[in-house]
Amino acid sequence: AAAAAVTAGRVDQSGCEDVDCLAPVTFSGGTLSAPVDWAANGIDRESFSLKFRTTEPNGVLLAATSGTESHPDLLALELWESGLYLALDTGLPPYHIPLVVHPAFSVTNGEWQSLEYQRFLINATAQRVLVNCTVTTLDEDGAGRVTRVTRSLVTNRTLENGLTNLDIQGSLSIGGMPNSHWQFKHAPRNLWSAQLGYNFKGCMKDLVVEGRPVHLNLLDPISDHDYDSSQPPPVRTGCLRLGSQCGVNHRACGGGRHGVCYEGWNRFVCSCNPTFTGPQCHSESNVMTFDTARLMRLALRETYTSEVVDLSVQFRTTRVHGLLLLSSSNVTAISPEQCLVALSVVHGNLVLWVGVGARPAELFHMREPHFASDGRWHRATVRIQPGRGVLFWLDDHDILWTRLNDTLIKMDLLQVGQDSHGVIKGQSWPPFRGQMTQLTFNRLDILDLDTSSEYHVTKTAEYGTFEPDSDLDENCMAFTDRYSFLGKKLLHKTAGSFSVAFEFRVAEDGLIFFHEDLRSDDVTLFLSVESRNGSVRIVSQPSELHDYAPQILTTPMKNGSWNVMYMEYQTSHNTTTTTVWLNGEQHKLTADNFTPAPPVQGSRNYLGGVYGAMFHSLPFAVESGR
Secondary structure, three states, X not given: OHHHHHHHOOEOOOOOOOOOOXXXXXXXXXXXXXXXXXXXXXXXXXXXXXXXXXXXXXXXXXXXXXXXXXXXXXXXXXXXXXXXXXXXXXXXXXXXXXXXXXXXXXXXXXXXXXXXXXXXXXXXXXXXXXXXXXXXXXXXXXXXXXXXXXXXXXXXXXXXXXXXXXXXXXEEEEOOOOHHHOOOOOOOOOOHXXXXXXXXOEEEEEEEEOOEEOOHHHOOOEEOOOOOOOOOOOEEEOOEOOOOHHHHOOOOOHHHOOEEEEEOOOOEEEEEOOOEEOOOOOEEOOOEEEOOOOOEEEEEEEEEEEOOEEEEEEEEEOOOOEEEEEEEOOOOOOOOOOEEEXXXXXXXXXXXXXXXXXXXXXXXXXXXXXXXXXXXXXXXXXXXXOOOEEEEEEOOOOOEEEOOOOOOEEXXXXXXXXXXXXXXXXXXXXXXXXXXXXXXXXXEEHHHOOOOOOEXXXXXXXXXXXXXXXXXXXXXXOOOOOOOOEEEEEOOOOOOEEEEEEEEOOOXXXXXXXXXXXXXXXXXXXXXXXXXXXXXXXXXXXXXXXXXXXXXXXXXXXXXXXXXXXXXXXXXXXXXXXXXXXXXXXXXXXXXXXXXOOEEEEEEEEEOOOOXXXXXXXXXOOHHHO
């Protein structure tokens, strides 16, 4: 067995100067469970020590929990974003204590790291946590030589609260949490890696708990929920460190065609393209189609509580408005406040709301040039965690970030596609129309869920894809002759801005849209859209007075197919700007040195044409008038 291990990689049992050194094991997709007598040294103190090595940034190293079902006590050690943290809960509040988080002292550099932990009572209401981490890093000197440098980092904290005894009994989970603690179940809120289903991948040895050694190589492994049978065994004796896995596995991630390959510990990790999924991106993703009558709803039987949220969705749409998803907690007489996370397309841009209370706070409005309603696939990602607040990005664009005082997220209901429950009173959430795939909430694939003992799933959205606009005919308005049009008078009284969105398909040339503001002194602002010879012609003119020439844009359109139009008109600092998105392409028309007067007779919008008598009085620049 040793010879076979050496040929596959190398077995490392270094650092074992004592003849009684405990054999190391390699975690590649499993956990271990060891019985522990936590009261061996008294109920008011605990201790453990271990050594570990890995290159993966997240994972639960150790976890022990017990106590009441409503609020179990917790002692756990985890890796999170390449930092080392202690999760401790002896009664509110739960603690998440950083032990090693500075990038100069990385504990995920592949070297052996050591840790010694002690907790003991100071008095009836205070406890002290003492942790000594021996961190080994690879440093380069001035001559370019790489040496191993060992540093000792000590964490000494006094914690004060009403409860100090740690009520943990029974077994110790090693290398992760049991599978039953994941998928919207009872993973501790302050154990972040467990909330996202990350177990430890790497090597561990010399585990001593309450002064007694734990022989890891003699324990029976339990496979992870996401263990890939094509990868190495879930737990094996010896510290096996293989070389590059992306380089030697030519079929990894579909040979690079279906996703991007990243190096893990003795494994490769795939980030799949929108149409593929699975550990190796070999399976086609389930794509779900939504419209005004189609939705998905996930109702949890118990409230899900977490301090971290990792939310990702890939979507495509041509509609400039539509609710992608909305998570919320129930409103009760005891707890009238709601915790909300909402992601929606607004005016063709992606908007994120997060908040606690009757109405959520709009945190980010992903504005131009990040147009999201162009019919192409886009990936939106949201991450929320204490200390860092909220991070939000679309595709590969810059990350938007803001602090958030409270990041405790509670959820009883997750709605996808529309807010059928009317969660936010007074807030308009137009239904989403398009496709979604790879919707994950804390790494759980939402679109593939079916009703279980933990949640009830309602699906009226359909699996499969269609062209985003193929069924618009049943919801559209047809203009069948030169006399048909739709007019709408708006009674706003202030100058400034307006926006309009619509989709159109053209059979013959003609006036598609016309907007006019009737202002004082016979000054008229107008904006027109017309089809001319296979192109869209847009004319914007702040005034018909001869001093202000019209701004004209001519751009190709889809002949015989649906075209998506969104326009914004804004006035600022004597400049009027008309921003146009046509089928995802952005254009701008600008007029300087003009200050509009307020409209005294309101405004009018026309679709499909105007009154017959109006054609002869349309501005000269509008060719349909002739």
